[in-house]
Amino acid sequence: MDLTLHVWRQKGPEDTGKLETYKAKNVSPDQSFLEMLDELNDDLIKTGQDPIAFDHDCREGICGMCSQVINGRPHGQQELTTVCQLHMREFADGDEIFIEPWRARAFPILRDLIVDRTALDVIMQAGGYTSCHTGGVADGNTLLISKPVADYAMDAAACIGCGACVAACPNSSAMLFASAKVAQLAVLPQGKPEARRRVLAMTEANLSEGFGNCTNHYECEAACPKGISVKFIAKLNREYLKSMIPSAME
């Protein structure tokens, strides 16, 4: 199939950037979206043009590195799918495709489709852990964790930290990202002792890093390639509220 691509090109953070139009020819439906871009890049190089810079690494939907807004939707139209797992059979001959980077104040554009997501690391550094030292911990079976609780924690822990939730949110909020970690650790006995400190610190970091607040649009859940549920934001809010009343955290 032949496609027309409109791709965001921007040399660096200070450049204004604009959409450029390219033709992708003889695209195979079995190719992945990124393989289609690889091939376009090889063509650009051969005709003396600058290849398109985009983040990617594992290409199996787990590292969270790939980050493109395709036709207005982070990671494209296929549900529960990262860009790297999106295949060209989802498109039709003659389609026009718009490809843009994540857009959020907290994610400055570095070049073309590549953004700086350090702010997400800062949220994790604020409290996304249990403060256990290496060694000297109890046997793994001393803590019994019921299956529903372990499953709930795993549902939250599946977040790949790609930032699609931020890109999808009209407020550029990282609340879904932060809440997934808050919720995972809040329900596990290992995480409870620090639950109060954690929810306060991670919420604070969300705001101080330039992300907005949550106003219940649910766009984040719709865009999330791992299907992280907004119920974790509700959990974060409950934890936050409880943190005002220290005795409620028991």
Added chain:
Amino acid sequence: MILDGRAPTGPIETSWDKHRFDMKLVNPSNKRKFKILVVGTGLAGGAAAASLGELGYNVEAFCYQDSARRAHSIAAQGGINAAKSYPNDGDSIYRLFYDTVKGGDYRAREADVWRLAQVSNNIIDQCVAQGVPFARDYAGYLDNRSFGGAQVSRTFYARGQTGQQLLLGAYSALSRQIKNGSVKMFARREMLDLVVVDGVAKGITCRNLITGEIESYWGDAVILATGGFVNVFYLSTNAMGCSVTAKWRATKKGALMANPCYTQIHPTCIPQHGDKQSKLTLMSESLRNDGRVWVPKKAEDCARHPGEIAEDDRDYFLERKYPSYGNLAPRDIASRAAKEQCDDGRGVGESKRGVFLDFQASIDRLGQSTIEERYGNLFDMYYKITAENGYERPMRIYPAPHYSMGGLWVDYECMSNIPGLFVLGEANFSVHGANRLGASALMQGLADGYFVIPYTIAPYLASLTPGQVKTDHDAFKESTENIRAEMDKLLSIKGKKTVGELHRELGNVMWEDVGMARSEASLKHALKRIPEIRDEFWNNVNVTGGALELNQQLENAWRLADFIEFAEMMATDALHREESCGGHFRVEHQTDDGEAMRNDEDFCYVAAWEFKGVDKAPELHKEPLKFENVKLAVRSYK
């Protein structure tokens, strides 16, 4: 030179405990005076950086991705082994040790493997304490599953995302240390040189992948935890950015590269389609717990829908050939068996390079919902890539390059032959021998990072005065100048071929000639072709863009340049090893029924290669392997 791994002697059961006591310590108040550089933030590097920071050392950590959380350990699906013996099924530290030595086809160092098996249990406890959501049963206890090469259930897992959850555990420990100020994180940096002063590792030279600047970092010790090298095959299950570069740069500075020919070809990957593919996707070996592997008995049935092929016309070749391990035969054996069936003309799928992985029997026995719960994400992934529903028709799988057992040579304390250079995880060679068992990579990465290096780095540091060489030393200036010159050269070639095209060419040669079955003729052919590709690269590659900017073509070109040089050493090693063992299969050395034939008489050693210059043959050094606890035997899974 005969190498000495300095493994402790005496009874194996107490070897690590005794050695821990014998090693010198660094006084707590002195620790902050030492600076340690950790390159790579996967399971090994992330765990090491976090644990060393926690001990009070001054740590700087580096990764090429935009965040430490993205290292390729994240893609491991199936699980992590430990000798907990929770299921009461006969497991023990000794059995895990034994299975790993045997699984590695008797080419690993016994004492290192013992230590790994011993600390395996601590890893599970550590990860639980971090909040890793391992699978639990309804009573709340940790659940186990089985993996290849073992007859016990010792694999702990977190759905099909065990690597992700363990890495996020290490990343959270690392994040905590970054917040505390004991670890400084440098993301989007590529290590391009090891700085060696008077024969001792003292720092690294990196390229800042955002600005393009060449940067110097000094350290009292350098730890490489930079993963494996199977992207030398171009198509592999590794992430696109995985490279041999950091290890190869160390090799060029004198570090020995051990057993580079031991590469693992993983049996359960999604077969290649077309010629435009950029990578191969693995599906967890755990699928072989409930999936049965088969091909049609008759070649003429191969094009038919699998559902139409009668039970009697199916060849469940792993169950037939290896009745006691069946579908859970180790990876090297399962991969070669799949290749044999396809070579015999009974492969399935468009390319005829595929075998079926069939879940029908398990769905009938357990119900689809149980299978969905166990492997749902893998079935989803399979569907996204192939547009086929694995619940309704058998999946198609084919082996693909996945892991490198070989790596930089290290002694028992994980130190290379260059003092001050330590190597952890997949980047070193030490515990998996010639074949790694499933769910053992995660175990090794975390063992090295959490429980080995925090102890074994101390005696080295205790022998030093901290901070004696810093970035104002001439060696750093020289290194920076060399790297800048190399960069300018790459950017000035302006030839006709893209980096991707040349990488594909190298990959084809490596897969055809140095892949699952190697012969003297194929290896000699590779050794002729690789220098030709190298020449073409340095005369005809087109690297666009400039030096001082974000330039992904330049990053890829640099990695490919190192893969090409490394490939020659890999083929040289494979040619010299006149035996078949584990992942290294020489067609000249096989039994009548096609099993690998080891030659313990002549090859029971680690082959550690010294780089002598491009276009010069590397020099072989040997570390003899002694087996005092596990008896050398023919490795049988029948």
